[in-house]
Amino acid sequence: MSRPEGIQLMEGNHACAWGAIDAGARFYAGYPITPSSEIAEVCARELPAYGGTYIQMEDEIGSMAAIVGASLSGKKSFTATSGPGFSLMQENLGVGIYQEVPCVVVNIQRVGPATGLATQPAQADVMQARWGTHGDHPIIVLCPATVQEMYDFTIRAFNLAERFRTPVILLSDQVVGQTYENISLPDPASLKLVTRKKPGVPPEEYLPYQPDENLVPPMAAYGDRHILHASSTCHCETGYSNFKYGTNRQLLTRLKDKIYNYLDEIIEVEHFGPEDADVTLVSFGSASRVCKYLVGEAEKEGIRVNLLRLITMWPFPDQEVQKALANTGACVVAEMNQGQVINEVNRVNTTNTPVHLASGIDGELIRPEIIMTSIREAVK
Amino acid sequence: MAVKLSYREYFKEEALPLMWCAGCGNGILLRAITDALADLEIPPHQVVVSTGIGCWGKADDYMKTHGFHGSHGRALAFGTGIKLGNPDLHVIALMGDGDALAIGGNHFIHAARRNIDITAIISNNFTYGMTGGQYSPTTPLSYKTTTSPIGVAEPAFDVCSLSEECGANYVARSTVYHVTQLKRFIAAAIQKKGFNVVEAINTCPTHFGRRNIPGDTVEMMNYVKEISISKSRYEKLDEEEKAKHLVTGELVNRDRPDFLSVYREINPAASETGRGEGK
Amino acid sequence: MTKTENKDVVIHIDETLCKRCGFCIEFCNTKVYEADQDGLPLIKNLDQCTNCRLCELRCPDFAIKVEVVNNE
Incomplete structure (x- = not known):
């Protein structure tokens, strides 16, 4: 085909x-x-x-x-x-x-x-x-x-x-x-496609885990003359195992920083509905589709609802969620579990905005009335 | 005459001393592997050594070829991806007995069934050495370990019979005593296409030997030497004696087509560059 | 580093790499080695060395190098 x-x-x-x-x-x-x-x-x-x-x-x-x-x-x-x-x-x-x-x-x-x-x-x-x-x-x-x-x-x-x-x-x-x-x-x-950066040094100078300025090491492939040693044991720039004090701290710190220092390249959310709202829904994946439908449905009941859809789940969009919480009356987290994302929402809830859970755990797409009930609760 | 390559092209001499115990044969096996590679004159960058976890799983730290050190029992699963990602590579999986046959047993039997072009070299010292000498799937029945203080209640796997039954192309058993034979088998396995297994019976004086073989490192090596006999001599033994011995030699040498050859035959486009490649 | 020569071979023993397992001493067919008090192999009968190099290949610690210095 x-x-x-x-x-x-x-x-x-x-x-x-x-x-x-x-x-x-x-x-x-x-x-x-x-x-x-x-x-x-x-x-x-x-x-x-x-x-x-x-x-x-x-x-x-x-x-x-x-x-x-x-x-x-x-x-x-x-x-x-x-x-x-x-x-x-x-x-x-x-x-x-x-x-x-x-x-x-x-x-x-x-x-x-x-x-x-x-x-x-x-x-x-x-x-x-x-x-x-x-x-x-x-x-x-x-x-x-x-x-x-x-x-x-x-x-x-x-x-x-x-x-x-x-x-x-x-x-x-x-x-x-x-x-x-x-x-x-x-x-x-x-399509704009990204391909891993290859080593820019001669094979004898190549250290497979020596990072560039952006903290990501250029990557040789097996079969290249640049020898690649990949280890699941704590390793230094050579790729070989290394148990010296400080090596693991250095490695774990870089692994974290190479991503968390570049959140603007990673974090993506979608805002849907009116800018100012009584209730902000936070959702993702299939549940967020039900939320979009409810923005209009709630309007019929006189409740202004908007949606913050999480496209990037991890790293968690702390700032985006924090901002949304600061600009709304209440928040409903709609997710098809017993409450996982809601804990992250509460973690960044510096404005003490009331946060409610709409939980769908029935083995089907979350029913609108589950979320609607939480919305009504939130504006009580 | 061209200058012969040395094992030093493959062995990371600056990493010495080896981390293994006095009298552990892993170093002997490492020498046999690096000597075999030198004899075959395979450039180090065309070799990937894939190790599991355990004493023998540390072997990649002493190799100058491409190296991969992954998780316990998965050397063949990672190796399968490595090989299929670049079929020109020689992939050598280094596994211990527990690594290959307990936690990695499922990968092992399927790698053999698939006949993926990987050389598996199993260092069989009859025990989990790194964790302190517990019984493994190759510990002989009734032998003592830290988790079988009176004697192990489970019969052992015969690594070579298992490999043969599952479809390996080449199966050989040698020991760290029989070093020239060991190197010969390793070289043959690396050269041959398909899933090829060399079981190296190894010494573990620290854990296995201490609890089962009276004496020291030398007696441990003597044990390995004495339990290993040729097929013709083995067949003359009675059942009781057979249980105490292992057959060494080339046990299987056949030419089932390897996975990638069959895959490419069925999917002719897979062997071409392909329209989407290189973008 | 012990270095002992006869007309054909030199045997190098790296004392720091040697873990005193005794394999070279025990399994040498011509009994070239003897053990020092701590188990370190000492070269006793170099003249009997046939340059089979099994001691080098069986040394688990890469501590022995047998070198031919005068190839006939």
């Missing part, structure tokens, strides 16, 4: 796969799991024609490992999964973060814990995406809400991964992943 062009009716997962291919992904390793498997299926069918490789690994531990390995060999690589698989990927996600390996992990969230309501939608992996792998670490997480964004944000995820030399998570959910919508596919040649 040739690449679809122009306006297409497409499933979110298919849009994600095409976004990855258009972003230059040439390696996919994965393990089948609903509701993400269509991403694997498109890659299995399409990657060979692009000179790429699809491999179905024995589990998600191996899938995550394989995409880290392929990226170190110079290929843009990714995987896709859902809750149980995302849990298994946490181990080697940490390896990717510590070794600074650009790659993309797509999580089409479903209800958990455990097998949960397989395979109905949820948004309950927000904190797992942030802290799922052990140890201190930064992470970049994007939340698409439409099929178009499944395509666009997958490309953005690859660009951020390559720019910052780090794994990026596309945190979607079953509703967004398996909805069919019209999307507009751009000419691939028109």
